[in-house]
Amino acid sequence: MVDRRNFIKASVAGAVLPAAQLTQNTLASTSAEQVFPVLNIGTLAEVESQNVIEFSYPDSASPAILIRLEEAATGGIGPNNSIVAYSRLCTHKGCPVGYRPGRQLLICPCHWSTFDPARAGTMVIGQASQSLPQVMLRLDEDVIQAYGVTGLIYGRQTNII
Numbered sequence: 180m181v182d183r184r185n186f187i188k189a190s191v192a193g194a195v196l197p198a199a200q201l202t203q204n205t206l207a208s209t210s211a212e213q214v215f216p217v218l219n220i221g222t223l224a225e226v227e228s229q230n231v232i233e234f235s236y237p238d239s240a241s242p243a244i245l246i247r248l249e250e251a252a253t254g255g256i257g258p259n260n261s262i263v264a265y266s267r268l269c270t271h272k273g274c275p276v277g278y279r280p281g282r283q284l285l286i287c288p289c290h291w292s293t294f295d296p297a298r299a300g301t302m303v304i305g306q307a308s309q310s311l312p313q314v315m316l317r318l319d320e321d322v323i324q325a326y327g328v329t330g331l332i333y334g335r336q337t338n339i340i
């Protein structure tokens with residue numbers, strides 16, 4: 180017969196163990212589902228001449244922007260590690276941010292949240308509470324490819340839907 184003390188011990192152990200397993204399984208399946216497409220955005224020469232390229236990633240409902248900055252940037256690629264890309268959807272309420280080359284910042288026109296593309300999209304000032312999701316870039320010869328997103332794109336429960 181189980182006395183009150185052992186019943187409570189067994190109940191607590193039974194309650195904690197499945198919860199821990201559930202968390203591990205949930206995280207594993209979540210990361211397994213995040214298989215991003217590889218997208219050719221443009222060439223180094225195109226970025227050299229334009230400085231900014233707008234595209235969509237990881238799907239057509241997710242506007243993004245590629246920028247060649249004047250300085251090396253966190254996660255930057257290219258000759259000076261200065262090419263970066265971000266989701267354009269502001270983490271406050273989802274308005275599309277725009278790039279201001281003079282200030283080297285991404286600014287939301289709705290409530291003026293401002294993000295630093297050289298510092299992993301960190302919010303400088305404004306209403307947002309999270310950094311702008313950064314699109315992970317790599318080079319295939321001279322072609323710039325997107326291959327993932329760090330951070331959660333506004334309005335989504337997972338970046339891949």
Ligand code: FES
Pocket residue numbers: 269270271272273274287288289290291292305306307
């Ligand atoms: S939607 Fe961008 S600051 Fe509010």
